[in-house]
Amino acid sequence: MSDEGRLIAGRYRLIDRIGRGGMGTVWRAEDEVLSRQIALKRLHVQPHLTDDELATLYERTRREARSAARIAHPNVVVVHDVVDDGGLPCIVMEYVPSTTLGALLKGGEVLAPTEAARVGLGMIAALRAAHAAGVLHRDVKPGNVLLGADGRVVLTDFGIAMTSGTSTLTKTGEIVGSIDYISPERMKGRNSGPAADLWALGATLYQSVEGRPPFRKDTAVETAYAIVVDPLAPMKQAGSLEPLIEMLLAKDPAERPSMEEAERALRVVASEAPTQFHAQPHTEPHAQPPSQPDRQPKRQPKPQPAPTRSLPAQPSAPAPSDNVGGGGRGKRRVLVPGLITVTVAGAAVAVGLYVTSHGDSDTGTHAASASSTPTSTSTSVPVPAGFHLVTDKTLGVSYPVPDGWKRGKATSESVTYTDKTGLAELTIGTVDPAGPNPESHFKNIEANTKLNYPGGRYRKIRMQRTTFQDKAAAVWEFTIKGRARVFRAIDLGFGQEGAKEYDIYLSAPDAQWDTYRPVFNKVKAGFTTD
Missing domain, CATH: 1.10.510.10 (Transferase(Phosphotransferase) domain 1)
Structure with a gap:
């Protein structure tokens, strides 16, 4: 005989079965007192169990109700009541279609x-x-x-x-x-x-x-x-x-x-x-040839805001991450302090944006000649030998780049250059609007870097506040152990709160750091803003 239509505890009318497991059945039911739909979980009769085992089972059910009832949160099902039906405990819960x-x-x-x-x-x-x-x-x-x-x-x-x-309600073993x-x-x-x-x-x-x-x-x-x-x-x-x-x-x-x-x-x-991302075999985008077993930590394409489907309310903005994937190809994200608002289940939820290089557009005017004359608020400096001056009207900056370094795709927020080995990378980026000090978003990035490089693979050399061109600044220097080698990186961020922050980032194999570090120094020395 079907239980459909039966009245439980004088108020819960069973409508249809919506789930069944080894220990119980969940019904959609009508609360005839409050005229609302509820879900009712009713235990099965267990004739093979001893009286002690049944007592344990029933106590687990009551504990389920008490445990869930202690938690008030939109991502936890709400428990309304616990009732008895012919000696079997039943949990009355919120009905979630x-x-x-x-x-x-x-x-x-x-x-x-x-x-x-x-x-x-x-x-x-x-x-x-x-x-x-x-x-x-x-x-x-x-x-x-x-x-x-x-x-x-x-x-x-x-x-x-x-x-x-x-x-505990479990036996030993x-x-x-x-x-x-x-x-x-x-x-x-x-x-x-x-x-x-x-x-x-x-x-x-x-x-x-x-x-x-x-x-x-x-x-x-x-x-x-x-x-x-x-x-x-x-x-x-x-x-x-x-x-x-x-x-x-x-x-x-x-x-x-x-x-x-x-x-x-x-x-x-x-x-x-x-x-x-799609459901397909995992491959690294733009996979490198086998002759290049790993790459430097890199910035990634700019993600779009999260979709507006009922994301649970979140208290903080996302933190970016560094990640060495297949073949050791590294990835680096930079958190933008600015927040946008997304409507979720009728509520406004703050979602952080972070930006990187290698976007879809190839914007910006880059002059490969020392004769280019950027408009700058700071005094121009001579272009070092072996470098050429780049004037980027999109980013609003000018800076020297080593001759022979290949420019990658650029976005409105950043541009990246790599040397002929593909193992050293220079990234010029911007963050708009800037926070009170770049150290704050460096720390956000670092938190996720530690997550993605456990077991001592990430090592901080220094992170300190400073000033650069009379603006608040921070320097972050660290190493990351990839699958084939250790990389070292340095990042200088500087800017004025509420205006624009500028970042100069260099990464290269740690074993050749003495060779590549002067690149960072020369780019920094020749960096000017509009």
């Missing part, structure tokens, strides 16, 4: 990295709220991520959540959860904390872009072994999400990023142009 991420992926779909990052932002917002309330989810997986019709991302099913100050998303430390029976939820987030993101869980094998035992021991399989479709996913899936919880670091990295990817 949606599909699950798990159902979407089972249908053979995968998400573009930008969309996966958007979903990840909703998940991490929910987890931050849960952890702040002292609740560990412990069953983060695609099946527990609701994708609302309005773009809302909701984390649900806190059925095995653990609240600080309560006892028992692991509760979905095996593909259980962290290595939980798999080994160790105490776990928030980092275990982050590992599950990483596994969910991996499956979202690659179409399969990261360590799945033919049997549960093999999967568990792979989670604890095997290296992560290479990703083909993760794009710029790859470095974050790798860190989230670190075997050692201490090596995983913090919630804040993961959120910043997700914001960077979510803010990139939706058309930039």
Whole structure:
């Protein structure tokens, strides 16, 4: 006999079944007291369980309700009530018209990295709220991520959540959860904390872009072994999400990023142009020939604002990142302090923009002759031997460039030059409007650089405030270990708050730094602004 139409607890009328799992069924129902639709999760009858096991199951259900009820956040499903139906506990929840991420992926779909990052932002917002309330989810997986019709991302099913100050409901040697998303430390029976939820987030993101869980094998035992021991399989479709996913899936919880670091990295990817990535085998854009095993850290194309689909409200602007991808090809982003406003679910959300070189346009007038005479507020200086003067009317600057260095594509915010080896790079960039001091956006970039270059691969040499041409300035010097060599870079930023900031950036192999560093000095000495 169907339960459809049955009245639960004298007020909840079952309408249709919207989900079913091993332990319970979720119904769409009508609250006849308040005349609203709700979701009702009702446990199945479990005749094979002992009385003690049933008591444990029911207590888990009540804990799910209590755990979720402690969290007030738009990315966490709202729990309204817990009622009894013939001895079985039922949780009355907010009804979210949606599909699950798990159902979407089972249908053979995968998400573009930008969309996966958007979903990840909703998940991490929910987890931050849960952890702040002292609740560990412990069953983060695609099946527990609701994708609302309005773009809302909701984390649900806190059925095995653990609240600080309560006892565990598992037996010795028992692991509760979905095996593909259980962290290595939980798999080994160790105490776990928030980092275990982050590992599950990483596994969910991996499956979202690659179409399969990261360590799945033919049997549960093999999967568990792979989670604890095997290296992560290479990703083909993760794009710029790859470095974050790798860190989230670190075997050692201490090596995983913090919630804040993961959120910043997700914001960077979510803010990139939706058309930039597709579900296809991962290749580096403009792949270099095999004879050039790696490149210097580079700036990337300017991303467009994030799409206006129900991104959860975010408290801060995205932080840019450095990332060495296939073949060691590095990437460098510069955060623009200016913010734009995007309407999301009726609310204004601040989204940071960051700009880089290698855009689609090739703008700017560049004179390859020392006879070019820029209009400048500072005294002209002689062009060094072996250099030629470039006057860039688009950027409003003039500067010397070494003869033989090849100019790359330019945007309205930056232009890049590389030497004949392709391993040394000079970038002239602008940030408009400028913040109070370039050190602030250097620190934003550095935070994500540390995330993308773990294990000591990034090393700061110095970051200090100074002045240049009577304007507030900062110098940041660092090294990054690529796959084939170590690169060294220096960045000078200077400008007036609210006006325009100018950046002079040079990177080159660390082993040849003494050869390339004079280039930076000469460009800096000959740099003039309109």
